[in-house]
Amino acid sequence: MFKAGYVALVGRPNAGKSSLLNAIIGEKVAIVSSKPQTTRDNILGILTTDDYQIVFVDTPGVHHSKNLLDKAMMKNVRSALAGVDLTLYLLDGSKTPDEEELEYIKHIEGEKLIVKTKTDLPKLKDVECDIELSSKTGENVDKLVEKILQFLPEYDEKMYIYPPEYYTDKSVKFLIAEEIREKALELLNQEVPHGIAVEIIRFYEEEDIVYIDADIVCEQERHKGMIIGKAGATLKQIGVEARKFASGLLDKKVMLKLFVKVEKDWRNKPQKVKNLGY
Ligand SMILES: Nc1nc2c(ncn2[C@@H]2O[C@H](COP(=O)(O)OP(=O)(O)OP(=O)(O)O)[C@@H](O)[C@H]2O)c(=O)[nH]1
Ligand SMILES: [Mg+2]
Structure with missing residues (x-):
């Protein structure tokens, strides 16, 4: 059986979404920086093997809009969430989440996994999550991929969404x-x-x-x-x-x-x- 589907990466600015995308794909798909609001639009990272194809959608960090660019960025997040098979909500493991963030997580529709990032850093507070990982050391990144597969639809034949040699949709x-x-x-x-x-x-x-x-x-x-x-x-x-x-x-x-x-x-x-x- 072949599995294929879409997975969104969502979370606050700086949570580590783009770093995780790059760690999963093994190529530099999305840029990373210590400054929040680095990613501005939805970037696809595509992971293909003989058994599956997972299309990850990296999104801009969820934040309040101050200008037209911010609004466009938040529109990108909403459109990424529509129609995915699974949403990964990334919680920055080196920070304590606030009420607003926990409330946001509750309202995500459809299947979701809460992923705590940056486990190589000292953790500030224990927060409930489905998996803890570090993109820096690679700890648990493979395990996350295995978990994701449980949520994707199965096909009798190889149903590639993108040609198997593609690792991103970007030029x-x-x-x-x-x-x-x-x-x-x-x-x-x-x-x-x-x-x-x-x-x-x-x-x-x-x-x-x-x-x-x-x-x-x-x-x-x-x-x-x-x-x-x-x-x-x-x-x-x-x-x-x-x-x-x-x-x-x-x-x-x-x-x-x-x-x-x-x-x-x-x-x-x-x-x-x-x-x-x-
Ligand atoms: N120590 C450590 N740092 C990490 C890890 N993952 C990400 N970071 C750092 O966290 C910062 C933010 O990472 P990004 O991947 O750009 O975060 P993002 O969620 O994509 O941020 P936006 O695009 O702004 O929404 C960078 O300085 C990364 O190097 C990790 O596993 N361990
Ligand atoms: Mg990013």
Whole structure:
């Protein structure tokens, strides 16, 4: 018998959803950062074996909407929850959940598993859950996959939802834009990251080299200066690391050019939020 189905990963910002997705798939599908609200849209990670195909849907962290981008992100969470075979609610094992979070869990419709993350860190409080795991050490990640299989429908033949060689629904362009954003999040302080977006403006592939130009969009002149850094050092470092990733992904030499652009209040501009694919 072959099993196939959809599983959503839901939880507060920073709970460890994208880290778990990457640990399960074994590839870098979704970017990860210590700053909350890293993931902005639903990202599929696909795990295929001879016996099953599980399509995981990583979602933005559940939070209150302050602007149009936040609203778009929460809409993504709601749409991910519709029609999945199972919802994994991730509770950050290094934090104490609040009432609001526990209430949210109660209202999730359909089958669900409560997954406590980050077991390699000291736990603050014992909270009831179905499984505890660490994406960092890999502890219990396989066990979670086994548990998930119990909830998926069975088929007589191999019912692939996606071609078996796919591990994500996202394009290389998207993955590279996200990688640039991740490196920027890593290198910048708390104030700048939420207002950053990355847009690939040129992607030109030749036989042995790929030329990529990308804009890092930010909200204020002041932020632009911070992204560029002293004598261009920060932007250069973002570029060096993102280029390495792109080159590995494409298996080709990559020429990456980064530009920083200010677009005031873009998170409230419907066309911009839409163009960026959120
Ligand atoms: N020690 C430890 N840290 C972890 C683990 N899983 C995730 N983290 C860290 O927790 C932070 C948030 O991880 P993410 O995977 O980006 O969390 P997320 O839930 O996807 O966050 P959003 O996209 O903002 O909603 C990062 O700094 C991770 O390195 C874990 O198992 N152990
Ligand atoms: Mg995430």
